[in-house]
Amino acid sequence: MWYLIFLLNCLNIPFLHALLCKDPEVVTSSYTTQDGMVVAEIAFISEFSLHCSNKVTGLTLYGELDGHILPIMKVDGKTKYQISWTEEIKKAHSGDYIINIFDEEGYSNIRKAIRSGEDTKSVTPLITLTLSYSGAYLGPWVNSEFLAAILLISAWYVAFVHKSKLLS
Amino acid sequence: MWTSKVLLVAVLSYLTYCKCNEEEGSPARLLVSKHILNKYLVQDMDIVIKYTLYNVGGMAAQEVVIMDDSFPADSFITAGGQLSVKIDRIPPGSNVSHTVVVRPTKFGLFNFSSASIQYKASENAEEMQNAISSEPGEGRIINFRDYDKKFSPHVLDWSAFAIMTMPSIIIPFILFWSSKTKYEAIAKQKKEKNIKDS
Incomplete structure (x- = not known):
């Protein structure tokens, strides 16, 4: 099968070129868990729609994040896709996560690059997604009751100092 | 002898092939x-x-x-x-x-x-x-609500508590401070007078 595809590709058969997405345009919506109090792991979810100028739909796509390959799910089988992963709260760093999206040709190139230890940046992705994560809320810095106790003790201390000054 | 060996190898390789094929397939x-x-x-x-x-x-x-x-x-x-x-x-x-x-x-x-x-x-x-x-x-x-009761920082509750307790601390302090500054001023005047007289 692959030999046939390779042969057809060599022969410059137009139908194969129809499978390649030209001038990709992407619309992204992403979601990350913000509250680290209730969840055990942070979920990173990015949903995107991919539109090609040559109207190619239903492409098989793969994502790459920090040298790891992530599968991309098809949502409606046409233009909508989802990429998602989870990370432990301690390991998840805040900031931007850059995800490179590849088609099947790019996927085989990136796999070769990862296997041979080459720089993954040498493979040009089809599109690049940015998922920003502002960090998870892990509770207040200082407990309110602790702060209230500190304030009360300081008020008592001020009063005590003044009282002792008066008495002396 | 050779024929039996070749046969054995052939049978073994066939069995291995079958097993591999079965796993792969x-x-x-x-x-x-x-x-x-x-x-x-x-x-x-x-x-x-x-x-x-x-x-x-x-x-x-x-x-x-x-x-x-x-x-x-x-x-x-x-x-x-x-x-x-x-x-x-x-x-x-x-x-x-x-x-x-x-x-x-x-x-x-x-x-x-x-x-x-x-x-x-x-x-x-x-x-x-x-x-x-x-x-x-x-x-x-x-x-x-139950979760919030247990885990929220209760900032609003504590600020309400602070506002409620503030008068009982601030009013006596202001009274004390005003009388203190008043008596200190009188004491200062007396001191200055004593220095002048002497």
């Missing part, structure tokens, strides 16, 4: 787990659900569809991700994960049941293979 089999990655299940707060699919078969699973109908629309809203997705291919010996975030709109006991999976066990398979994921089981979704 066995249809795709997916093991699917559904996990809830939460410490607490709270009303109106995120519940992270992770589906992990592992292909233990010898062939790639094709046209894999993950469908989770276990979250009724009147009790849950999907905050992130999709509960019905498709992946073209899962190669043998590899795993794939999918994550969804839902938010329960009601509280109480809820049975987190399995998701259903459909796939083609081989490239030429005509029929779809049906599978179900593991079941996370029953979980109690806590009322948001």
